Amino acid sequence: MASSTTTDTYQTCLSDLSATSSNGSSPTTDALLQCISSSFDAQTASTHASINTFFLLYAATLVFFMQAGFAMVSAGCVRTNNVQNTLLKNLLDACGAALGFYTVGYAFAWGGSLDTATTERTFIGTQNFFLMDVDSSQDSFWLFQLAFCSASATIVAGTLAERCQMVAYLAYSMTLAGFVYPVVVHSIWSPSGFLSATRETDLFLDVGMIDFAGSTVVHLTGGMTALIATIVLGPRTGRFYDLRGNPLKVPKEFAGHSLALQMLGVFILWFGWYGFNAGSILNITNDLNHTIVSHTAINTTLAASAGSIMTLFLSTVVAERFTGEIVFSLSYAMNGCLSGLVAITAGCSVVEHWAAIIIGLVGGALYLACSKFLVKKRIDDAVDGIPVHLINGIWGTLSVGLFAVPELLEQVYGRGDHAGWFYSWGQGSADAKLLGAQVVGILFVSGWVMITMFPFFCFLHYVGWLRADSLEEVVGLDAAYSQGVLQTRARAQSEEENMEHYISEYVKQREEKAFIKKINSNSTHGRTILGASMHSMNIINSSMHSRKDSLPRAIESLNNSRHSGSRGSRSINDIAIDNLHGQSEDGFAAPDEGSA
Numbered sequence: 001m002a003s004s005t006t007t008d009t010y011q012t013c014l015s016d017l018s019a020t021s022s023n024g025s026s027p028t029t030d031a032l033l034q035c036i037s038s039s040f041d042a043q044t045a046s047t048h049a050s051i052n053t054f055f056l057l058y059a060a061t062l063v064f065f066m067q068a069g070f071a072m073v074s075a076g077c078v079r080t081n082n083v084q085n086t087l088l089k090n091l092l093d094a095c096g097a098a099l100g101f102y103t104v105g106y107a108f109a110w111g112g113s114l115d116t117a118t119t120e121r122t123f124i125g126t127q128n129f130f131l132m133d134v135d136s137s138q139d140s141f142w143l144f145q146l147a148f149c150s151a152s153a154t155i156v157a158g159t160l161a162e163r164c165q166m167v168a169y170l171a172y173s174m175t176l177a178g179f180v181y182p183v184v185v186h187s188i189w190s191p192s193g194f195l196s197a198t199r200e201t202d203l204f205l206d207v208g209m210i211d212f213a214g215s216t217v218v219h220l221t222g223g224m225t226a227l228i229a230t231i232v233l234g235p236r237t238g239r240f241y242d243l244r245g246n247p248l249k250v251p252k253e254f255a256g257h258s259l260a261l262q263m264l265g266v267f268i269l270w271f272g273w274y275g276f277n278a279g280s281i282l283n284i285t286n287d288l289n290h291t292i293v294s295h296t297a298i299n300t301t302l303a304a305s306a307g308s309i310m311t312l313f314l315s316t317v318v319a320e321r322f323t324g325e326i327v328f329s330l331s332y333a334m335n336g337c338l339s340g341l342v343a344i345t346a347g348c349s350v351v352e353h354w355a356a357i358i359i360g361l362v363g364g365a366l367y368l369a370c371s372k373f374l375v376k377k378r379i380d381d382a383v384d385g386i387p388v389h390l391i392n393g394i395w396g397t398l399s400v401g402l403f404a405v406p407e408l409l410e411q412v413y414g415r416g417d418h419a420g421w422f423y424s425w426g427q428g429s430a431d432a433k434l435l436g437a438q439v440v441g442i443l444f445v446s447g448w449v450m451i452t453m454f455p456f457f458c459f460l461h462y463v464g465w466l467r468a469d470s471l472e473e474v475v476g477l478d479a480a481y482s483q484g485v486l487q488t489r490a491r492a493q494s495e496e497e498n499m500e501h502y503i504s505e506y507v508k509q510r511e512e513k514a515f516i517k518k519i520n521s522n523s524t525h526g527r528t529i530l531g532a533s534m535h536s537m538n539i540i541n542s543s544m545h546s547r548k549d550s551l552p553r554a555i556e557s558l559n560n561s562r563h564s565g566s567r568g569s570r571s572i573n574d575i576a577i578d579n580l581h582g583q584s585e586d587g588f589a590a591p592d593e594g595s596a
């Protein structure tokens with residue numbers, strides 16, 4: 001095959017040169033060799049372009065497949081009456097991010113000059129909206145960047161599980177993908193960004209901020225958004241507070257319904273992370289980039305393993321100290337694995353293998369400490385996404401400033417004069433420029449997400465679009481938004497008896513709202529009579545307080561339908577009656593399922 005290609009190239013060059021000769025003489029040897037060399041260079045460039053495009057598309061599909069991993073982890077962590085709603089939110093992440101990134105997100109992130117020799121600094125891109133004027137050779141790059149954008153958006157899905165309205169979530173995902181996330185990308189990854197390490201000249205602190213695959217850009221952005229949203233949204237009903245709104249002495253655990261789904265999700269994420277980290281090299285045919293890809297994959301594996309083992313055994317030691325029992329927690333081990341993956345993402349290409357293990361170990365310990373801290377502060381994170389992504393996004397970014405080595409920096413970024421602080425300190429220079437750039441990057445991203453997303457979630461909360469109704473939480477968001485009341489009622493027949501009463505109360509609420517809507521619709525067509533209007537006003541009056549009194553009303557109905565039980569054996573309903581005496585109109589919590 002090679003011989004045939006060479007012969008064809010020779011014949012083509014000979015024919016072309018003869019045709020262009022003024023006197024029809026045979027071409028000179030030098031001209032013929034130059035033509036053959038140019039032809040081979042063109043063929044090689046075409047082959048390299050094809051290889052790089054396939055490599056990037058393959059990495060993009062791996063990263064996009066991580067959406068399935070996020071979905072499985074979230075679905076496994078929630079209760080059965082919220083699974084469909086949680087999965088739908090994960091799907092909306094992918095769909096909303098795709099539309100937002102196509103319309104304006106890519107332009108804000110990468111619009112403008114991609115030349116590494118550029119000297120301009122811009123806060124946000126201003127070209128290529130709707131992918132206009134984007135060369136077709138960049139299509140694979142767009143898909144790869146979209147997969148990263150979707151990953152950042154979906155971090156919040158599990159954190160807000162079981163209590164967030166659907167409309168609010170769709171609005172959030174498109175806002176993050178279309179505006180907030182792209183600004184972070186432009187500042188750190190685009191050659192025009194002020195923190196970019198891919199510029200050839202005029203680098204921030206002479207080194208630029210290094211985030212190879214997204215500990216800051218993806219995970220810190222998503223994790224900080226999750227923290228803000230969780231604080232504004234508040235904890236799930238019954239998690240930290242009783243019916244009067246008083247803090248529970250011991251927070252109520254809402255165990256997820258399937259550890260198997262969580263484990264499946266973790267392995268899918270781990271598998272996709274090889275595309276996440278290794279694919280960030282973008283071009284596999286240049287110089288020694290193939291060795292960087294292999295090095296990155298090994299570091300990814302080591303950090304994940306170290307994080308999981310550290311979290312597993314550290315949680316066991318803590319449990320034994322406080323309970324006297326040796327308990328190996330699968331949930332902690334899985335999240336420790338993800339913590340190690342997040343932590344190594346920024347520096348996977350520029351740290352040694354032993355450093356990757358240390359980064360993973362520290363990441364696992366930080367996850368466990370932060371998880372306990374959030375519970376102590378009554379911040380309800382349904383899937384522990386904040387300690388996994390936010391805390392380890394910060395740690396992973398800092399670890400580059402500590403462990404990066406000159407040889408790998410030279411190989412990846414073309415310069416290695418400012419290494420990690422530990423390395424330079426060992427050499428006697430204690431150069432902290434890289435560490436300083438990393439700290440500035442963390443502060444910038446945290447501040448940017450705070451000033452954009454905090455007002456956004458506060459607005460949603462103010463207009464009543466953020467939080468689901470308390471009774472909807474008890475019934476489950478599947479009944480409220482996804483599968484409907486009939487399917488929930490059928491499932492409830494095999495569950496606790498009180499669920500039927502909650503569902504009945506919820507049905508009554510929906511019928512009232514539907515009647516009001518019908519009356520208002522008739523009014524616009526001139527068919528409303530005075531009696532109907534008065535009846536409508538009465539229902540509207542009563543419905544204005546339905547979000548606050550629907551749950552206690554359901555509990556009261558439940559207790560009225562039962563005979564009085566023995567005082568010696570207090571049921572959940574007896575406790576609920578006591579709690580309702582002197583109850584204010586503030587938030588209500590679901591009855592404690594564990595005491596039924």
